[in-house]
Amino acid sequence: MHARRVAVIVTLLLGSPLLAAAQPKSITLPPDHAFSDLAPGPGVETTERACRSCHSTDYVVTQPRGDARQWEGVVAKMMSVYGANITADEAKTIVQYLSRQYGK
């Protein structure tokens, strides 16, 4: 009886979103199209990590080139509209990287 109750509690805990949130998961993304590889440069790792979790970086490399203001708008939209998990510091690095590599 007691063991059974413990088992139920453990099962509930394992399925709980709280516990899931406490254990970061690591996933390996499938290879992307070669043309969507981000250009090398300072900030590329941050951009790769932050901008490839929801979609291919072909969304980035096929955009019309734009200045920092345009890229700031894109990054802000990814964060506020789609909930991209990006810190303010990372956003700054990403905007600098994008406007340097994909700027006008």
Ligand code: HEC
């Ligand atoms: C939380 C998920 C998520 C993350 C992380 C994310 N995006 Fe997006 N992004 C989206 C969605 C959803 C769309 C719209 C897809 C569609 O319309 O087919 C999109 C579309 C875009 C587009 C196409 C233009 C537009 O505004 O719709 C660009 C450019 C883009 N993302 C760039 C980025 C960059 C740069 C980053 C990293 C800072 C990033 N995304 C990170 C979800 C995300």
